[in-house]
Amino acid sequence: MAIPTATYAEAYEELSSTIEWIESLGLDPNRGRIRQYHRNLGHWKDNYLSATDEDVRNGFAEFINAIQDADDLVAVYRKFHTLPPSQLQSIKEKLSKALNGPVRRQDEQPRTTIARNFLFEALVAARLHHPGRGVTAMLDAKTDTGFKAANYKVWIECKRITSFDKLEANIRDASKQLEKAFKRNPGSAHKGLVAIDISKLANDGSKILVKPDENTLRADMARYIEYFIEQQRHQWEKVYRKRDKKIMGTLVRLSTMSSVEEQNLPTVATEWVVNPRDRLPEADQNFLQQLASALDSK
Numbered sequence: 590m591a592i593p594t595a596t597y598a599e600a601y602e603e604l605s606s607t608i609e610w611i612e613s614l615g616l617d618p619n620r621g622r623i624r625q626y627h628r629n630l631g632h633w634k635d636n637y638l639s640a641t642d643e644d645v646r647n648g649f650a651e652f653i654n655a656i657q658d659a660d661d662l663v664a665v666y667r668k669f670h671t672l673p674p675s676q677l678q679s680i681k682e683k684l685s686k687a688l689n690g691p692v693r694r695q696d697e698q699p700r701t702t703i704a705r706n707f708l709f710e711a712l713v714a715a716r717l718h719h720p721g722r723g724v725t726a727m728l729d730a731k732t733d734t735g736f737k738a739a740n741y742k743v744w745i746e747c748k749r750i751t752s753f754d755k756l757e758a759n760i761r762d763a764s765k766q767l768e769k770a771f772k773r774n775p776g777s778a779h780k781g782l783v784a785i786d787i788s789k790l791a792n793d794g795s796k797i798l799v800k801p802d803e804n805t806l807r808a809d810m811a812r813y814i815e816y817f818i819e820q821q822r823h824q825w826e827k828v829y830r831k832r833d834k835k836i837m838g839t840l841v842r843l844s845t846m847s848s849v850e851e852q853n854l855p856t857v858a859t860e861w862v863v864n865p866r867d868r869l870p871e872a873d874q875n876f877l878q879q880l881a882s883a884l885d886s887k
Contacts, residue, residue: 598634615674626656627659653848665715710734739879744774745783786842814860841861
């Protein structure tokens with residue numbers, strides 16, 4: 590899938606629409622970091638052509654790192670802004686918390702991660718909402734999120750991984766939470782996935798991934814996430830061996846600010862991968878393959 594691109598003006602207008610939508614849900618984006626993203630993007634929209642080298646050194650690098658969160662908020666807007674607010678109570682609650690937190694990812698501390706944790710939950714819901722392909726987010730899920738597809742209801746617990754040392758513990762917590770969901774919803778049609786975001790393991794927000802062209806960027810993103818799974822999947826498989834077999838596997842997300850030299854283009858590069866657990870029944874494997882195909886669409 591091609592990495593989406595937009596002019597600064599287009600990105601500014603879409604973020605403006607996102608802010609209006611958030612306001613229509615009864616939230617106040619003025620109290621959080623999104624207004625700063627909006628001001629930054631407005632500034633560079635108007636001044637990037639005339640910016641001096643000193644201007645770039647003083648502000649541009651921080652701007653393109655911060656704009657990653659704005660891009661995440663816009664992704665949620667794209668999927669859900671056409672739905673009536675009455676169906677979006679859970680998304681509203683997640684966004685209400687997501688508006689807080691430090692502006693820069695590198696300034697996150699254990700006590701300030703909650704804002705981006707809730708944004709990740711909303712992002713997973715958005716990513717799994719493809720009504721035209723028969724995949725629909727469950728916006729009333731009692732878990733972090735979930736979706737319906739075919740004859741399945743899939744419950745999802747989400748974890749942002751900020752330390753390799755905490756990976757196994759996070760998977761264990763998510764698995765226990767899914768087992769509680771299975772007790773509330775018995776039956777073979779109910780399944781589970783653990784969704785993890787490993788973005789901060791690759792980039793705490795202070796760096797930009799620079800690649801010569803889009804193909805190289807996409808290949809390197811895929812290579813990184815595949816290597817991570819190869820090296821770390823034993824940690825979640827160790828947990829899954831003791832947990833309910835309805836847990837089908839792990840949804841892994843990697844996102845980072847990047848720059849494509851060929852186009853002189855700063856962009857947000859994102860990769861999603863579904864990793865089935867060991868010895869998964871064939872029917873569930875086929876289902877996850879169909880899910881992976883949906884994830885490759887917009």
